[in-house]
Each structure stands twice: as C-alpha cells, then as structure tokens.
Amino acid sequence: MLAVVSVLLGAMVGPAGPTWWRVPLALLDHLPVLSLHSGVTPREWTIIWDIRMPRVVLASLVGSMLSLSGASYQGVFRNPLVDPYLLGVAAGAGLGATLVFTLNRTGSSTWIIDPLPLSAFVGGLLAVFVTYVVGTAFGGQKSASTLVLAGVAVTALATAVQTFVLQRHTDVVRQVYSWILGRLSSATWGDVRLVLPYVIVSSTVLFLHRRLLDIMRVGDDEATALGASVNRVRIVVVIAATLGTSAVVAVSGLIGFVGIIVPHAVRLLAGASYRVIVPLSLLMGASFLIIADIPGRVLQNPSETPIGVVTAFLGAPFFLLLLRTKQGTR
Amino acid sequence: MTSLQFSEVGVRYGRHDALSNFTDTVKPGEWLCLIGPNGAGKSSLLRSVAGLAKHSGEIRVDGSPLRMRSSKRRAQLVAYVPQSPVLPDDMTAREYVVLGRNPFISHFGSETKHDWSIVDDVLKRLDLTDFSHRAVGTLSGGEKQRVVIARAIAQEAPILLLDEPTSALDIGHQQQALELVDQLRQEHGLTVVSAMHDLTLAGLYSDRLCLLHQGYRVVSGTAAEVLRQETLAEFYGVSARVHHAEDGTVVVIPYRQGSSGN
Numbered sequence: 001m002l003a004v005v006s007v008l009l010g011a012m013v014g015p016a017g018p019t020w021w022r023v024p025l026a027l028l029d030h031l032p033v034l035s036l037h038s039g040v041t042p043r044e045w046t047i048i049w050d051i052r053m054p055r056v057v058l059a060s061l062v063g064s065m066l067s068l069s070g071a072s073y074q075g076v077f078r079n080p081l082v083d084p085y086l087l088g089v090a091a092g093a094g095l096g097a098t099l100v101f102t103l104n105r106t107g108s109s110t111w112i113i114d115p116l117p118l119s120a121f122v123g124g125l126l127a128v129f130v131t132y133v134v135g136t137a138f139g140g141q142k143s144a145s146t147l148v149l150a151g152v153a154v155t156a157l158a159t160a161v162q163t164f165v166l167q168r169h170t171d172v173v174r175q176v177y178s179w180i181l182g183r184l185s186s187a188t189w190g191d192v193r194l195v196l197p198y199v200i201v202s203s204t205v206l207f208l209h210r211r212l213l214d215i216m217r218v219g220d221d222e223a224t225a226l227g228a229s230v231n232r233v234r235i236v237v238v239i240a241a242t243l244g245t246s247a248v249v250a251v252s253g254l255i256g257f258v259g260i261i262v263p264h265a266v267r268l269l270a271g272a273s274y275r276v277i278v279p280l281s282l283l284m285g286a287s288f289l290i291i292a293d294i295p296g297r298v299l300q301n302p303s304e305t306p307i308g309v310v311t312a313f314l315g316a317p318f319f320l321l322l323l324r325t326k327q328g329t330r
Numbered sequence: 331m332t333s334l335q336f337s338e339v340g341v342r343y344g345r346h347d348a349l350s351n352f353t354d355t356v357k358p359g360e361w362l363c364l365i366g367p368n369g370a371g372k373s374s375l376l377r378s379v380a381g382l383a384k385h386s387g388e389i390r391v392d393g394s395p396l397r398m399r400s401s402k403r404r405a406q407l408v409a410y411v412p413q414s415p416v417l418p419d420d421m422t423a424r425e426y427v428v429l430g431r432n433p434f435i436s437h438f439g440s441e442t443k444h445d446w447s448i449v450d451d452v453l454k455r456l457d458l459t460d461f462s463h464r465a466v467g468t469l470s471g472g473e474k475q476r477v478v479i480a481r482a483i484a485q486e487a488p489i490l491l492l493d494e495p496t497s498a499l500d501i502g503h504q505q506q507a508l509e510l511v512d513q514l515r516q517e518h519g520l521t522v523v524s525a526m527h528d529l530t531l532a533g534l535y536s537d538r539l540c541l542l543h544q545g546y547r548v549v550s551g552t553a554a555e556v557l558r559q560e561t562l563a564e565f566y567g568v569s570a571r572v573h574h575a576e577d578g579t580v581v582v583i584p585y586r587q588g589s590s591g592n
Binding site for chain 2: 208209211212214215217218219221222224225226227228229267271272273275
C-alpha cells in the first residue's frame with residue numbers, strides 16, 4: 001500500500017510536466033486493458049515515463065537493496081548499528097569513482113560502457129574482498145569481530161588514498177563530492193536494467209536466508225550447537241549483500257542512513273524476526289527512498305538537493321527518536 | 331534411551347590442555363554431574379560434545395562416533411544449554427523456542443505446522459504459554475532460564491547438556507529449574523550431563539558426580555562417595571564440613587577456619 005502510494009507520489013511531483021492529478025490517469029491509460037482520457041500531452045508523457053519513472057524505479061531498487069543488505073549485515077554481525085557499507089563497500093566504491101573522475105572523464109565519453117559505475121562497482125567489491133582475506137587470515141576463530149575490524153582498516157586505507165588523490169586533483173572535488181552524496185537525478189531505464197539483475201539475485205539469496213538469520217542471533221556457539229553452519233551462512237549473506245550494495249552504489253552513489261534506519265523502523269513496527277524484517281525491509285526501503293527523493297527535486301529548483309542529504313536529514317532525527325524509545329522500554 | 335561414551339577425550343586451546351584423557355560412560359537415562367573448581371575442564375567437556383570445541387579421542391552416542399555426524403545430525407542427538415545463553419531481547423519466546431527445531435529443517439526450508447505444534451506443546455508443558463508472545467528481554471531470570479530449557483527440549487534430542495544451569499538463579503528458581511530438568515528427564519528418558527558449582531544441589535539431583543581437576547578426571551561416584559571433606563579441601567582448597575542427612579542427602583557447609591570449633 002505504502003509502496004503504491006509512494007510510486008504514484010514519485011511520478012506526480014517534479015518541477016516540469018503535467019498537473020499532478022493527471023499523472024495517475026495517464027499511467028492507468030497506458031495499462032493494456034484500460035483506456036482513459038488523461039489530457040496528458042505526448043511531451044508530458046515523456047517527462048513522466050522517461051524521466052520520472054526510471055528515477056522512481058531506480059530509487060525503489062536502491063532503497064530496497066540498501067535496506068535489505070543493512071538488515072542482513074546487522075543479522076550476521078549481531079550489531080544493530082551496522083550498515084551495508086561496513087566492510088568497505090563505500091570507501092572502495094568512492095575510491096573507484098574518484099579515480100575515474102581524476103583520470104580525465106572527457107576522454108572516456110567514447111567508451112562503450114560508462115567507466116564510472118563499473119569502477120565504483122569493482123572498487124566496492126575489491127575493498128570487501130580485501131577485508132575478507134585480511135579478516136580471515138588474521139582472524140582464526142572469532143571471524144565476525146576481526147572481519148569488522150578489518151573492514152574499519154580497509155575503509156580507513158581507501159579513504160586515505162582517496163583524500164590523497166583528491167588533494168592532487170582539486171578540480172574534481174566538486175564532482176566527487178556530489179557523487180558521494182548520492183544522486184538519482186540522472187537515472188535512466190539503462191541504469192535500471194544495469195542493477196536489476198544484481199538486486200534480484202542478491203535479494204533472492206538474502207530472502208532464502210531469513211530463517212537462518214534468526215538463528216544467527218543467538219551467537220555463533222549456540223547457532224552451531226543448533227546445527228547451523230554459521231560461517232557458511234555468514235559468508236554467503238555477506239557476498240550477496242555486498243554484490244547488491246556495490247551494484248546500487250555504482251549507479252546511485254553513496255546514499256547514507258537508509259541501510260540503518262529502515263531495518264530499525266521495521267523492527268519497531270513489526271517485530272524482531274527476520275521472517276518479517278526481510279520482506280518488509282524490501283518494501284519500506286523502496287518506499288522510503290522514493291519519498292526521500294521527492295523533496296530533492298523541488299527544494300532548490302532548478303538545481304537538485306543530493307538525496308544523501310535528504311536521507312541523512314530525515315535519518316538523523318529518526319535515529320535519535322529510536323534511541324529515545326529504546327531507552328524508554330528498558 | 332541413549333548412552334554417551336567418552337574415550338580419552340582431550341581438548342586443547344593453543345598450548346593449554348583444558349581437558350586430558352577423559353574416559354567415562356554415561357548410561358542411558360543417567361544424570362551425570364561434572365564438578366570441580368573453575369578451569370577444571372567441565373565446560374570444555376560439554377563443548378566438545380556439542381561440537382563447539384575440537385577434541386582428540388572419541389565421543390560415541392549409542393556406540394557410534396559423534397565426529398562422523400553432520401552438525402545437523404549431531405544437533406538432533408545433543409541439545410546444549412550454555413552457561414550464559416544469548417537471548418535476543420526483542421525476539422518473542424515462541425520465536426526463540428522454535429530455533430530449537432533447526433536440526434529438522436532443511437537449509438532453506440521453513441518450519442512446518444508440526445514444528446510449531448511441538449513448540450507450542452513445549453511452551454505449554456513448561457508453563458510458558460502466557461509468555462509465548464512476550465519479548466524474551468522482558469522476562470525475569472527464572473523465566474528466561476525456562477525459555478532456554480524449552481528451546482533445548484524443542485530440539486527433541488535424547489542427550490541434554492547443561493552448563494551451569496542455575497548459576498544466575500536464586501535458591502527457589504534453582505530448585506525449580508532442576509526439578510523441571512529431572513521431570514523432563516523422566517518423561518523423555520533423557521540422558522543428562524551437567525556442570526554445576528553448587529555441590530549440594532549437584533549431589534541432590536544427579537545420579538552420579540564426576541570431579542575434574544586441571545583437566546583430569548579425579549574421582550567419580552555417588553554424592554556420598556565424592557563429596558568428602560578431604561577431597562574438597564584438596565581440590566577446591568576449601569574449608570567445608572560435609573553433613574550426611576538421614577535421607578541420604580549430602581550437604582556441603584563452608585566454614586571459616588578461625589570461627590569454627592574444629
């Protein structure tokens with residue numbers, strides 16, 4: 001229900017285009033069986049279908065993927081403050097993107113594929129891979145905590161390299177900065193096609209693990225004693241969540257807070273079992289990001305407010321509220 | 331009913347031998363209680379049966395080696411209640427107890443009606459029905475302990491391992507918890523191995539005591555045989571009188587050296 005409303009809202013609001021109430025009519029008109037007179041001109045339809053809709057669809061994919069990954073990471077690491085960027089995805093992708101910006105992007109416009117999402121994707125995956133190799137090589141038994149610490153180290157390292165590169169190329173700081181804050185403004189159906197397979201595969205794998213994520217909550221020892229293969233579950237979940245996160249980060253930049261606040265909102269509203277958290281995180285994550293994307297379009301018209309700013313602006317107060325209610329129940 | 335045999339079981343953490351050459355047989359339906367000072371190897375022994383500690387030697391369930399089993403199959407045979415269980419605060423008691431059904435559910439499967447009916451049945455028998463939709467974080471210490479035992483019972487394993495099941499409870503709840511275990515043992519024909527610090531309770535509830543010291547098995551037998559003043563002084567370094575009540579109960583009473591009449 002919320003998801004449907006938010007999709008409609010996302011399609012209705014924007015600086016240009018038809019009057020808002022005509023949009024749902026136009027969408028209904030384009031369904032195969034229905035024929036309605038919506039009064040929307042072909043030019044306006046283009047705005048709805050080719051500019052707003054890809055943006056809405058991409059926002060829903062990004063939002064649901066980040067929320068689901070966040071929920072899964074929180075499950076396998078048994079830490080409620082963990083987000084999908086924990087193991088270095090963000091820093092790796094940021095470094096990848098920075099390198100593309102500095103290596104003269106104009107020269108790459110003739111390339112077949114845009115190198116920006118590609119290098120961000122590879123950077124994110126590579127960072128997590130390094131984290132994993134380092135974490136397990138030094139970790140031994142307690143792999144969960146050493147993995148997190150390795151993630152912190154890799155993040156610091158990648159951020160340091162990124163800062164160093166940026167210092168030497170101050171001309172691209174603005175571009176990198178706007179990438180880091182996240183953007184959905186340039187979304188096309190091509191972007192949607194690019195990330196959709198990853199989101200589907202990753203969500204399916206995580207969805208299948210929802211019962212096992214509940215078992216992980218009692219700790220490695222007890223989960224093992226209950227017959228669960230703890231390390232295998234953790235690795236598979238981390239791989240799936242990382243793959244999905246890297247893919248969406250590659251097209252949308254680093255959108256913060258979604259991966260933390262949406263799973264927590266679901267927990268507060270619907271309970272603590274991953275049976276509920278996994279599917280609801282998907283839906284609420286999608287709705288949240290579509291809605292969060294709306295103020296960005298109109299606040300600073302004609303320029304855009306980065307969506308990362310909006311999510312953090314909504315996210316931070318929510319987080320404080322969450323902490324307050326948690327304190328209240330103790 | 332199921333027997334549990336240990337032959338020369340040893341557990342090492344790095345260079346430290348936590349348990350050496352432990353050999354014993356727990357008879358079907360027997361309650362064996364491991365006693366001994368901190369660091370004697372009681373927990374290591376329980377953890378090796380639960381598959382949480384690598385061990386040398388052989389552990390057999392009804393004659394067949396446990397190490398050959400998959401972790402799922404092992405969990406169908408052995409249920410383990412750790413010293414301080416992790417209870418996810420916001421999970422409901424029912425959601426928590428159903429985790430015990432994991433050994434019977436395929437990797438990506440989900441609980442069947444049968445699993446849920448077993449869970450509800452266990453909750454009912456342990457007087458937990460009223461709590462089944464409460465978050466476990468809101469339960470009292472005694473209720474939490476019952477929920478953890480409920481999870482182990484839902485596992486339907488013939489062998490139950492309890493590591494310090496009563497250490498966090500007051501004297502009333504200690505008794506309740508142990509009575510519950512004993513009752514379940516009778517009903518289900520469980521074989522129970524527990525580690526306990528309270529020697530009087532250990533003697534009261536178990537069939538047999540086994541004293542461990544620095545990883546070695548020192549002595550095993552009934553409470554009257556094991557709980558002797560000299561033994562306690564030697565291995566616990568404790569000044570305690572042992573009182574044999576008329577009904578056969580062995581009571582261990584600590585005293586202060588100076589203030590005692592002896």
